Amino acid sequence: MPEHRRADARRNYARVLAAADAEVAAHGAGASLEQIARVAGVGSATVRRHFPTRRALLEAVSRTRVEALCARARELTGEDDSRGALLGWLGEVLAYCVTARGLAVALAYDHEAAHENSCSAALEEAGEPLLRRAAHDGAVAAGVTVADLITLAVGIVLATEHTPDPAAHAQRLFHLAVAGMSPP
Structure with a gap:
């Protein structure tokens, strides 16, 4: 404001x-x-x-949570296990989205206006050093982007939000997806 x-x-x-x-x-x-x-x-x-717009409202509501996730990414950037740091951070993004109702929608990409999504842009910027280091270490397949990872987390949260145990179901799907994200 x-x-x-x-x-x-x-x-x-x-x-x-x-x-x-x-x-x-x-x-x-x-x-x-x-x-x-x-x-x-x-x-x-x-x-x-x-x-x-509703999106503007959701982004404003989510801003504090997103800032905490960005700070966490910066904390994890120096970890020895670059893959663990990236996956740990992405797991925290997923957990926040599951518990902070509305955050997944705020992070969801509107491909017509993706450049206007300040929450996603902030997370992409914060997660980039984690991904870059993991890719450099050969811990993540080539071509994976932070936008891909955020979209994956958001998709999992949106797909599981109406299940009996959204957090457990989201974590299960996240672990399945991680296996597909790994290099051969």
Whole structure:
């Protein structure tokens, strides 16, 4: 939120974001924008003024979680086991997506507007050194990209979110996919 906005606009933004965080946590990416406005004590036009699209709202709600994942990628970059570091980080991305309802949708690629997805762009940038090092060490097949890995994690989360135990099912599919990601 730009700091040059009026104080009341900044307060409204913060209230809408807090309400959105709670509603997305409770109801997922499909949380009602009208309910978010009610909880924040503002009109639905105020919500739409701050967040013109649902994706913009989900990205804002997910920003803190994404920043934590980016910081974790930086922490893991110096690990001796480059494959373990990459897979550990990707497993954390997967776990966050499973537990943070709405994050998978925020990370999902809209191929028409992929350049506008700030969450995915931040994770790609953070994960690139991990992937580059693992590829250099021969621990990952040539041609694998961070975008591929994020798309894989998002796909797994979206495919398992309505199963009886989404976390366990997502981890199982992730481990199956990792075997396919490995070099011959």
